[in-house]
Amino acid sequence: MRFHDAAPMSNYLAPRIIHLLNTRCKTRSHLHQILAHIILHNLRPDTTVAPHFIAACHSLNLLSSAAFPLYINNLRSPHTFVCNTLLKTFSHSGTPQKSPVVYSHMNRNAIPVNHYSFPFVLKALADLKLVEEGMSVHAQITKLGFLADVYVGNSLLNLYAAAGNMSLCGKVFDEMLMRDVVSWTIVISGFKEAGRFDDSLIAFERMKSEGVMPNQVTVVNTLAACAGFGALDIGVWIHEHVKMRGWDFDVILGTSLIDMYGKCGRIEEGLRVFEAMKEKNVFTWNAVIKGLALSESGKEAIKWFYRMEDEGFQPDDVTLIAVLCACVHSGLVHMGRQIFASLVDGKYGFSPSVKHYGCMVDLLARSKCVDEALRMIEEMPFEPTVSIWGALLAGCRAQGNSELSEIAAWKLVELEPHNCAYYVILSNLYAEKGKWSDVEKVRKLMKDRGLEKDVGSSSSTVEIEDRKRSLELNTDQENGLLL
Numbered sequence: 001m002r003f004h005d006a007a008p009m010s011n012y013l014a015p016r017i018i019h020l021l022n023t024r025c026k027t028r029s030h031l032h033q034i035l036a037h038i039i040l041h042n043l044r045p046d047t048t049v050a051p052h053f054i055a056a057c058h059s060l061n062l063l064s065s066a067a068f069p070l071y072i073n074n075l076r077s078p079h080t081f082v083c084n085t086l087l088k089t090f091s092h093s094g095t096p097q098k099s100p101v102v103y104s105h106m107n108r109n110a111i112p113v114n115h116y117s118f119p120f121v122l123k124a125l126a127d128l129k130l131v132e133e134g135m136s137v138h139a140q141i142t143k144l145g146f147l148a149d150v151y152v153g154n155s156l157l158n159l160y161a162a163a164g165n166m167s168l169c170g171k172v173f174d175e176m177l178m179r180d181v182v183s184w185t186i187v188i189s190g191f192k193e194a195g196r197f198d199d200s201l202i203a204f205e206r207m208k209s210e211g212v213m214p215n216q217v218t219v220v221n222t223l224a225a226c227a228g229f230g231a232l233d234i235g236v237w238i239h240e241h242v243k244m245r246g247w248d249f250d251v252i253l254g255t256s257l258i259d260m261y262g263k264c265g266r267i268e269e270g271l272r273v274f275e276a277m278k279e280k281n282v283f284t285w286n287a288v289i290k291g292l293a294l295s296e297s298g299k300e301a302i303k304w305f306y307r308m309e310d311e312g313f314q315p316d317d318v319t320l321i322a323v324l325c326a327c328v329h330s331g332l333v334h335m336g337r338q339i340f341a342s343l344v345d346g347k348y349g350f351s352p353s354v355k356h357y358g359c360m361v362d363l364l365a366r367s368k369c370v371d372e373a374l375r376m377i378e379e380m381p382f383e384p385t386v387s388i389w390g391a392l393l394a395g396c397r398a399q400g401n402s403e404l405s406e407i408a409a410w411k412l413v414e415l416e417p418h419n420c421a422y423y424v425i426l427s428n429l430y431a432e433k434g435k436w437s438d439v440e441k442v443r444k445l446m447k448d449r450g451l452e453k454d455v456g457s458s459s460s461t462v463e464i465e466d467r468k469r470s471l472e473l474n475t476d477q478e479n480g481l482l483l
Contacts (some may be wrong), residue, residue, distance in 0.1 A: 013037070013041050013043065014043060014049050017038065017049055017052075018049060020034055021034060021052040021053055021055075021056045025056045025060075027060070028060055031060055032066075034053070035070065038070070044071065044075050044078075047081050050078075050081070050082040051081075054071075054082075054085050055089070057089075058089050061094075063090060063093055064095055064098060067086065068086070068098060068102075071086060072086070072102060077111055078111065080106075080111055080112050080113070080117070083102055083106050083111055083117070084114070084117050087117060088120045090120075091123045091127075092123075096123075096124035097124070099124035100128075102121075103117065103121040103137070113140075115149045115151065115152055118146060118149075119151050119152060122152075122156060122158070123155060126162040126163070127162070131165060134156075135168075138156055138172075141156065147172075147176065147177070150176070150180055150183065153172065153183065157169055157172055157173060157183060157186040157187065157190075158186050160172065160190075161186050161189065161193070162190075164190075164193070164194050166190050166199070169186075169187060169190050170187070173187055180212070181207075181212055181213070181215050184218065185214075185215070185217050187203045188200050188203045188204050188221050189217075189221040191203060191225070192221050192222075192224050197226075197229035197231075200221070200229075201222070201234055204225070204234065205234075214241070216252075216253055219238045219253065219256075220252055220256045222234065223238060223257060224259070224260075226260045226264065227260040227263040228263070230263070230264055232260075235260040235261070239257060239273075242257075248278070249276050251281050251284060254273055254274070254276070254277040255280075257270065258270035258273050258284065258287040259290070261291065262288070262290055262292070262295070263290075263291070263294065265294070265295060267288075267291035267292055267294070267297070270287070270288065270291050280313075282314065282315070282316055282318075282319065285308040285319065286316075286318050286319050286322055288304050289305055289319060290322045290325075293323070293329050296329045296330055297326075297330070298327055298331070299332070301323055301330075302323060302327070302332070305319070305323045305339075314348070317350055317356070320339070320343055320348065320352075320356055321355050321356060323339060324336055324339060324340065324359035324360065324363065328359055331366065331367060332363075333364065333369065336359075340356065343356060353382075354380070354388075357376060357377075357380045358385065358387055358388045358391065360373075361373045361377060362391035362395075364395075365391050365392050365395025365396070366394075368395075370395050370399060370401055371404075374392065374404060386412060389411045389412050390412065392408045393405055396408060402429055405425075406426070406429055409422055409429060410426065412425075413426065417449060418449070418451065423443075423445065423446045423451065427442045430442065
């Protein structure tokens with residue numbers, strides 16, 4: 001890579017350097033040669049060269065070591081356009097923490113910011129979960145009157161939603177003079193991610209009432225809220241809306257619909273969506289198997305599990321949790337043992353996790369194999385969780401095995417010493433056997449720990465709750481969606 005020996009004028013050098021950056025700059029050595037000429041010929045302030053140089057630095061992973069020093073460390077007042085280019089590039093790079101540094105440099109050196117500056121720095125702050133720094137930027141936005149810009153407003157919404165601060169998110173939303181479908185989608189998604197499914201659905205209905213129609217990102221997030229809340233009616237409306245708009249059932253939208261129908265007890269509708277999809281992935285199959293498990297169609301879930309393998313899809317850890325839960329729901333202990341043994345033997349390319357063991361403990365406990373369940377707990381390479389001991393406790397209580405019930409209850413007390421429900425179970429166990437001195441010991445322990453029996457707590461209530469926890473399909477990767 002050579003430059004002419006003659007000293008060309010700047011208006012010739014800039015296009016030449018841009019050409020080299022775009023066509024010949026393939027290595028770090030090339031870039032450092034170009035950097036030397038930029039410095040030598042004082043082209044740092046040139047706004048035509050800067051974006052190409054910054055893009056080349058990004059592609060070669062030299063943003064922090066080349067672009068940042070050139071324009072921030074060695075140039076006191078780069079042009080706003082150059083700073084915005086750095087803000088944008090860093091915010092989309094592996095080092096987003098540099099974006100707020102560029103923004104601070106602009107403020108310290110009185111470099112004007114504009115409506116392009118804020119979305120980039122706010123994106124970086126959202127990704128980094130730096131809410132306090134974001135609030136400082138928010139104050140400047142308000143002071144300079146940029147909240148009227150819908151893109152700036154949406155970036156603020158995303159900052160607070162990403163941090164789970166839906167109170168501030170809602171405040172910004174209400175203050176925005178202009179809102180678009182992206183604004184509504186951020187709020188709907190934020191409430192959904194915070195587990196506030198009802199508020200997410202309220203926002204969706206409010207959006208519709210204001211005449212704003214959802215886009216595909218909106219409906220995917222709303223379907224997840226429908227699945228979490230059991231709002232079948234809204235889910236059906238979305239399905240009809242999708243068909244009316246002629247949208248394809250792509251892998252994300254189709255999987256979201258299947259997941260919603262499965263969790264709302266209408267997996268048969270989900271299977272119709274599955275068959276209408278041109279493309280599927282492992283998340284799609286997982287949604288089907290989970291839906292069948294929840295509907296207690298264990299044999300169907302296993303059939304679909306084997307069909308998944310036959311069609312060339314590799315089950316993942318979520319698939320195995322789903323199919324084992326299907327065995328739990330339908331009492332298919334032999335099939336559960338067989339699938340778990342294959343998992344342990346390495347058939348699926350990964351080792352069982354504590355959740356897989358939890359499914360097996362629950363399956364065995366329900367199937368009156370409590371001794372085998374206890375052996376599995378003792379031999380598994382993980383510390384047993386509350387759900388695992390709760391599953392064993394529920395199975396033992398159902399079979400009248402007071403000895404193992406006592407062991408499981410004490411383990412639950414150890415794991416959650418401030419949950420009075422477990423003390424109630426122990427007390428009831430001892431009372432049933434006439435061990436009144438032990439009943440008093442449990443009551444004294446509760447008193448010493450500052451606990452009082454909840455009037456609503458009973459052995460049956462807590463067993464139901466523990467079994468529910470052990471049976472929950474803790475497999476939600478939200479269909480693998482990053483929205």
